[in-house]
Amino acid sequence: MLRSKLLSLVTRSGSSRLMSTGTKLTSVEVNDKTGIATLTMNRPPVNGLNLELLQDLKASIDEIEGNKSRGLILTSSSPTIFSAGLDILEMYKPDKDRIRAFWSQLQDTWLALYGSSVPTAAAINGHSPAGGCLLATSCEYRVMLPKFTIGLNETQLGIVAPKWFMSAFLSVLPQREAERALNQGRMFSTEEALKVGLIDETANSKEEAIEKCAAFIGTFAKVNPLARSLTKQQFRAADLQQLENERKEDLEKFLFFVNQPAVQKGLGIYLEGLKKKAKKQ
Amino acid sequence: MLRSKLLSLVTRSGSSRLMSTGTKLTSVEVNDKTGIATLTMNRPPVNGLNLELLQDLKASIDEIEGNKSRGLILTSSSPTIFSAGLDILEMYKPDKDRIRAFWSQLQDTWLALYGSSVPTAAAINGHSPAGGCLLATSCEYRVMLPKFTIGLNETQLGIVAPKWFMSAFLSVLPQREAERALNQGRMFSTEEALKVGLIDETANSKEEAIEKCAAFIGTFAKVNPLARSLTKQQFRAADLQQLENERKEDLEKFLFFVNQPAVQKGLGIYLEGLKKKAKKQ
Amino acid sequence: MLRSKLLSLVTRSGSSRLMSTGTKLTSVEVNDKTGIATLTMNRPPVNGLNLELLQDLKASIDEIEGNKSRGLILTSSSPTIFSAGLDILEMYKPDKDRIRAFWSQLQDTWLALYGSSVPTAAAINGHSPAGGCLLATSCEYRVMLPKFTIGLNETQLGIVAPKWFMSAFLSVLPQREAERALNQGRMFSTEEALKVGLIDETANSKEEAIEKCAAFIGTFAKVNPLARSLTKQQFRAADLQQLENERKEDLEKFLFFVNQPAVQKGLGIYLEGLKKKAKKQ
Incomplete structure (x- = not known):
């Protein structure tokens, strides 16, 4: 359905084309005029971040970096969910090898997105809890549709957001706001998120959200891309380095915690x- | 007098009881309904933080952590002073052994409060300079009565707030505000403190302040306590670790400075x- | 011309005198009443930061620290440019030895200004891009005249602001604002800079800007100078230490980058x- 929608868009406007069919759970569409790539997560029903979606996300980010796109807009094929976060099925009664691969892939995908050389923006067209919020706050700009919620609600689920989730959160929120929201596992409404700075703009449709993301990426039109990416990566170096240095400990910590009977x-x-x-619906 | 007041409260409302008489200079009262502990500093006339009050504070924090309270509200038995900060008599012509014990205890008490596993809030019912401000900013939430002042005014007294006082201050204020206030030794009025974020709410009475603190702690009612405390401690880990790593140097630095003739x-x-x-009054 | 202006000021008001003629490209004037030194950059036409101006700035900062001034106000002799930043002639087809001396001097001058023991303020009486913005944000307070611009616009020039430029920038701006502006190479108008916190006040003339800077420095009148400087230096220690630790790598990184053919x-x-x-004008 997504494919046909995209193709119809191509046919209609003639201004964009489908670049990639390389991954199953994501699609990449590059706008011919702007050179900006839209990366759509497409794992119904809620874009739960399982091993395969994380692999596909990483592959798509790499592809966008490689094909000289002017920027990356992250969005969802679902009309109500941006991403519901980590797929709980990966964590419940997990297979020993797969859960290691899963967490390592999450680390890899985050390092690729947060440290991406191209400008990044999230068109948040649905709810965005936990890992969904991580993806959104790892971009440089956020535009969100009304009547949805966003936040790191891990404590509400009885789990702990890793340190690097906190880094991305702190890159947009003041320390006082960030700590309180993390401890509460607070989900912000679109209005609340705008007020506190968790998102940058609102939009009334996915199309408008993507346009506004593209406008943000457009502010870099006259900026030297190499100088820009080195600047961004240097700015984010401490956060990225922290995870790089602690990957193993971070994995072991997660495994220890997730395997607790409670x-x-x-x-x-x-x-x-x-x-x-689900049955009721 | 505090005791009788508390007991009368118990008698009147039946909703709270006095849990602890374990320390001389603090009292702990746990509300039966909410499960929240109120920790009252009671060293007249100004809750000067001497060795014994710091020991009692630490013991009370430990007790509250141990008795499965839902939260900790820090307040004062004085109607005009939350805490006047470090007791200057501990620093003036000090005994060599006692001043070491004093500073080590201050470190311990702060590590216990700032890293406390339970939600913490300060009902600031009086002036709160220097060490008083440290205690308040080490909690997660602050409600303050009007017409009082709060701030790290060490430079006004010719001394230097240690690095970890700054950490707690920076956990609530933006860097630019924090540095300026520290350099000036600025005392904020209740209104100014609210505006800049140094406190979160105002209240017109101690009772109302405690209620508002309890309401904040109530926002964690549905949050898993273990996930919450691990989240908070991870968020504050860098600040806590910094002091843990530098305890000895921090002590020697303090001793060197305090023993300067000037x-x-x-x-x-x-x-x-x-x-x-005092004589005039 | 600057000299005669200063002298006429002395003659007129009798309240200030010219203290220093020690450097060619800067002048230092200490106000007799306030004890505050005004440090004026005077390298026409744009106060381009070349080796000699950086040396003179460092010498003047040292002098002000040494002569017990109550504070330092940094300003420009130009009516339209505070400082245009690093002199590009130092970087274009550079001499191997001189460019090393140039960058080392920039490091030294920044360490002296950012870590200065006296209160510092910038009277920004003209445009202040790149290195000019670094100097301004390394002071503790900023007053700017209308209709000028300020920012770290390195990416617009195809270069990367070093990590320590970012430290000074982050000492006044929230992380989200700082990163975006750095990536964009954004120049803020006076009004925009005020709104975001990049400057603290505006003034309608250089004299008024200097007065407002002096008023800020006056807030420290009753503060113990030693306690104040130790507090400031402790607050800024992590930023200062980072460059101290990485001076060599920072120099090599700069040399590698600047020598790229692109x-x-x-x-x-x-x-x-x-x-x-220039020809057209």
Whole structure:
């Protein structure tokens, strides 16, 4: 459905074309006029970040870096969910090898997105909790549609956002706001997110959100791309380096925590709740 | 007097009880309904932070952590002073052993408060200079009564706030505001403190302040306590670690500075002024 | 011309005198009443920061620290340019030894200004791009005249602001604002700079700007100078230490970057543009 929508867009406007079909769970579309790539997450129903979606996201980011796009706009094919965050099925009664691969891939994908050489913006066209918020705050700019929510709500789920989730969060929020929201596992409405600086603009449709993201990326039109990317990477170096240095400890910490019986029990109850909810609908 | 007031409160409302009489200079009262502990500093006339009050504070924090309270509200038994900060008598013509114990205890008490596993809030019911401001900014939330002042005014007294006082200050204020206020030794009025973010709310009475603190702590009602405390401690880890790593150097630096003849002279003049003021009243 | 202006000021008001003629490219005037030194950059036409101006700035800062001035106000003898930043002639087809001396001197001058023991303020009486903005943000307070611009516009020139330029920038701007402006190479108008916190006040004339800077420095009148300078230096220690630790790498990084053919080409084109512009005027 996404494909046909994109193709119809191409046919209609003639101003964009589908560049990549390289991954199953993401699509990359580069606008011919602007040179900006839109990276769409497409793992229905909620863009749960499982191993494969994280792999595809990383591959698409690499592709966009490689094809000399002027920028990257991250969005979702779902009309109501940007990304629901980490796929709980990866963490509930996990396979020993797969869960290691999963977390390592999350680290890799984040390092690629947060440290990306091209300008990045998120068109947040749906709810964006936990890992969804991580992806959004790892971009340089955020435009969000009304009536959705965004935040790092890990504590509400009985888990702890890793240090590097906090780094991305702190790159947009003041320390006092960031700490309180993290401790509360607070989800911000679009209006609240705008007020506090968690997002930069609102838009009334996905198209408008993408336009506004493109306008932000357009502010770099006359900036030397190499100088720009070195500047961004130097600015973000401490955050990136911290994870680079602590990858193994970060993985072990996650594995230890996720394997706690209390955490497994909590995830089980949460999944049960999701199933019941799904049946009702 | 505090005791009778608390007991009368218990009698009247039946909703709270006095949990602890373990320390001389602090009292801990846990509200039966909310499970929130109020920790009251009670060293008249100004809650000067001497060795014993710091020991009692630490013991009370430990007790609150141990008794599964839902949160900690720090306040004062004085109607005009939250805490006047470090007791100058500990620093003026000090005993060699006692001043070491004093500073180490200050470090311990701060590590316990700033890193506390339970949600913390300060009901600032009086002036809160220097060490008083440190205690307040080490909590996660601050409600203050009107017509009082708060700030790190060390430079006004000719001394230097240690690095970790600055960490707590920076956890609530933007860097530009924090540095300027530190350099000026600025005391903020309640209104100014609210405006700049040094406090979060105002209240017209101690009771209202405690209620507002309890409401803040209530925002964690549905949050997993373990996930919450790990999140908070991870967020504050760099600040806490910095002092842990530099405890000895921090102690020696303090001792070197406080033993400077110019500093001793300054403290002497300050104490003389306090005595004269006391006589007049 | 500057000299005669200063002398006429002395004659007129009797309240200030010219203290220093020690350097060619800067002048230092200490106000008798306030004890505050005004340090004026005087390298027409644009106060381009070449080796000699940086040496003179450092010597003047040292002099002001040494002569017990109550504070330092940095300003420019030009009516339209505070400082145009690093002199591009130092970087274009550079002499191997001189460019090393140039960058080392820039490091030294910044360490002296950012870590200065006396209160510092910038009376920004003209445009202040790149290195000019570095000097301004390394002071503790900024007052700017209308209709000028300020910012770290390095990326616009195809170069990268070093990490320590970013430190000074981050000492006044929130992280989100700082990163975006750095990546964009954004120049802020006086009004924009005020709004975002990049400057603290505006003034309608150089005299008024200097008065407002003096008023800021006057807020320290009753503060112990030693306690104040130790507080400031401790607050800025991490930033200062970072450059101290990385001086050599920072120099090599700069040399590597500036000697890239693409950068040399860019600087050449830029200089050509300046020449044409100069001819027209």
